[in-house]
Amino acid sequence: MPGTSTLFPAVLQCPRPVKIQRCIEVEGPTAPLSRPKSAHNPHHVLLALYAAIAVPSFLLVWKLVREMIHQLPLRKIPGPPPISLLKGHLPQIFDREHGWEFHLGILEKFGSVVRLRGWAGDPLLYVSDPRAIHNIIVKDQYIYEETSDFIASNLLNFGPGLVGTLGEHHRQQRKLLNPIFSINHMRYMIPIFQTVCSQLRDQLVEKVKNGPKEVEVVHWMTATALELVGQAGLGYSFECVNGTSGNEFALAVKNLSPTLFPLKVYRVFLPRIVNFVPRPVRGFAARHVPWKAVRSVVNIVDVMHKTSQQIVSEKKMALLKGDEAVLHQIGEGRDILSVLLKANVCASEEDRLSEEELLGQMSTLLFAAMDTTSSALSRIIYKLAEHQDIQDKLRGEIVKALEASDTLDYDTIHNLPYLDAVCRETLRVNPPVSFVLRTTRKDVVLPLGTPITATDGSKVSEIPIAENTGVIISIIGVNRSIAIWGADAAEWKPERWLSLLPQSVTDAHVPGVYSNTMTFLGGGRACIGFKFSQLEMKVVLATLLPVLRFCLTDTKIHWKLSSILYPSVGTSKKPTMPLEISLVSEKSG
Known part of the structure; x- marks a missing residue:
């Protein structure tokens, strides 16, 4: 191979180990006879150094060249x-x-x-x-x-939850979790959802009972999404809807995506750091590095992990005490975590989740269900505030359904066509995750x-x-494709879902799990909780809109790119969306 002689001159002159020794002996006749002549010979050390540097370098260069050729x-x-x-x-x-x-x-x-x-x-x-x-x-x-x-x-x-595992490990976890997110199980969630959403409605009504008022909406959507996943998902209340004080966990998770997103440029180096830097050293460095974003992420993760440990510990204690203790908990044992813990006990040994995996599932569920749902809800309410005619039409549909039945059950909510159309269209045009x-x-x-x-x-x-x-x-490339959805693909038009979709939508064979879109992905890593998320959004809207009206203010809202899109004002990095809220019985200014 050209150039090899410049890299390995000694190897070419002495191709076998025995001859290398002879070459060294000739060059070092004054070495003591009582020890091997090559023991401290500088040429021998240099030869080993050449090999230690050149062989890995050659393999690395060859790998890079091979990739360049293939690419x-x-x-x-x-x-x-x-x-x-x-x-x-x-x-x-x-x-x-x-x-x-x-x-x-x-x-x-x-x-x-x-x-x-x-x-x-x-x-x-x-x-x-x-x-x-x-x-x-x-x-x-x-x-x-x-x-x-x-x-x-x-x-x-x-931790090692669904989003932190690959291959067979991921398939085993999903196999255990899939039944928990079935439609039949979602039906049990309706009363919990309605209780939490009624608390949200009462809080907002209290704020605007004396007239229209500007309210920061993201705070309330985040608190509600967290409480929904807390009670229905974990059988645990964060008590963040009843009060106005910010819950530590809610504040942490709300800021995780905006804090992490700029670091993604450098995330490519993370596997090398994890593989070669001991865990105690990584932890110390992350907490003391002069990089505020990294330190913030560490603090957020600490809060999430501590909260997950507390929830799992309390739930296990209740299960050990028996059915009576479980029935006295929030969710009465029908929440996702209780069902998961019971299923885990009954699972075969190879399918059973470890303690670390259970904590990983909880942290993942809390983050994913809260952040995506609060982002989607904020966007829907923003669009309704921007389009008052559509807000009025949707309100009319919900009020009419409530006149027929004071309480909307699972089937009634899912059979409200305009509510469904508003949710589908918002998730199509403005998916929380864009790629x-x-x-x-x-x-x-x-x-x-x-x-x-x-x-x-x-x-x-x-x-x-x-x-x-x-x-x-x-994801937005598919969801907004003109070839699939037509010339108005980028427009927010809920009415498109009230009639037959264009043949081009069917012919596209979009591989997503939701409404011919890629919003919740597809395949083995599709969003496992997308039915849970849809139900949350519909119950929130069905509870708020009959009583409250949302309007835009003079404050300009800018939707910023992150792992999950979020609204903000000006150059602020924090999620925020001030809107004017008033009672439906009043005219907003």
């Missing part, structure tokens, strides 16, 4: 030039203020498959082609796995449903992708 086909995929030689497009992908515009811009300009750049020029494939996404999340889902840094981050933040990442675990060929035009003018219908290539699944 050559991606150079034909169109895409924008990177803004940074070192970070590529990562600063734009994860830009809190302007990232939303970047994602929408590349979709409009380059279409359903776009080539982007990551660290040091690593290629990233940005995909919104439905057939390609079907391969990524369904057909070849164990080739296109979650990225190593995603798993490492979730393990540190939540997710995957990485290829081996070489694979990605077929496209619609061929694209390469930079050389040729038509491309399938793309060879090398191992360790990053892939971004664009």
Whole structure:
């Protein structure tokens, strides 16, 4: 191989170990006879040093060259030039203020498959082609796995729950959890949901009983989502809806996504830190590093872990005391955690979750159910405030249903067509999560449903992708696709769900689990609690709208890109959305 002689001159001169010894003996005749002549010979040490440095370097260079050769086909995929030689497009992908515009811009300009750049020029494939996404999340889902840094981050933040495991480990956890999120089990949640939402309504009515008032809505949506998942999911009350003081856990989780999101640019280095830096050293460094965002994440994770431990401990104690103690708890033993603990005891040994995994599930459930639901609810209420005619129409539908029955049961709520249309349309146009990442675990060929035009003018219908290539699944790219939804795809129009959808929607075969959209993903890593989330949103709206009216104020609300989209005001990083709230019986100013 060219250049090898410059790397290993001694090896080429002395190809066998015995001859290496002879060469050294000739060069060192004055060495003591009582010890091996090569023991302290500097040439021997240098030879070992050469090998220790050159062999790993050669293997690393060969691996990188091999990946570059395999990734050559991606150079034909169109895409924008990177803004940074070192970070590529990562600063734009994860830009809190302007990232939303970047994602929408590349979709409009380059279409359903776009080539982007990551660290040091690593290629990233940005995909919104439905057939390609079907391969990524369904057909070849164990080739296109979650990225190593995603798993490492979730393990540190939540523990070994659903979002922190891969492969068979993930399948076993999901197998145990799936029955808990069934429709039959969701029916038991309605009374709990209605009690919590009535408390929310009473709090807001109290605030505006003397006239219209500007109210920070995100606070109340976060508190409500947390209390809903607390009582229905864990049989535990955070007591954050009855009072006005901020719950420590609610405040922590509300700020987790906005705090973590800018750090995602650097998350690629996390697996190496976890693998090579001892845990005590990592913990000390994270708490004392001169980087406020990192220290904030550590504090948030500490609060989440402490809360999860407390909840699981109390629940286990009640189960040990017997059925009477369980029935006196919130949820009366029908909450998700109680059912999970009972199922875990009855599960076979290989399917049973460890204590650490149970805590991981709790932290994951608390974060995912609270943050996504509060984001979706805030967006729905914002859209209703922006479109008073739609708010009035939805209010009329709910009031009419309440006139027929004082209490709306599960079937009645799900059979309110306009309520369903408002929720579906909001989740389509403004999904809480706008994109997710995957990485290829081996070489694979990605077929496209619609061929694209390469930079050389040729038509491309399938793309060879090398191992360790990053892939971004664009949720908004599918949800707002003009080819799928028509020319008004980006418009918020709940009425589109009240008639037959275009044939193009059916023909697209979108592989998502919800309403021909990718909002809750699909395949083996689809959102396991999407029915729970839908029910929460509908009960909240059905409880508030008959009594309260929401209107925009002069304050400009800006929706910022994060792991989960959130509203904010000005340059503030904190989620906030002030709206004017008034009683329906009054005219707002």
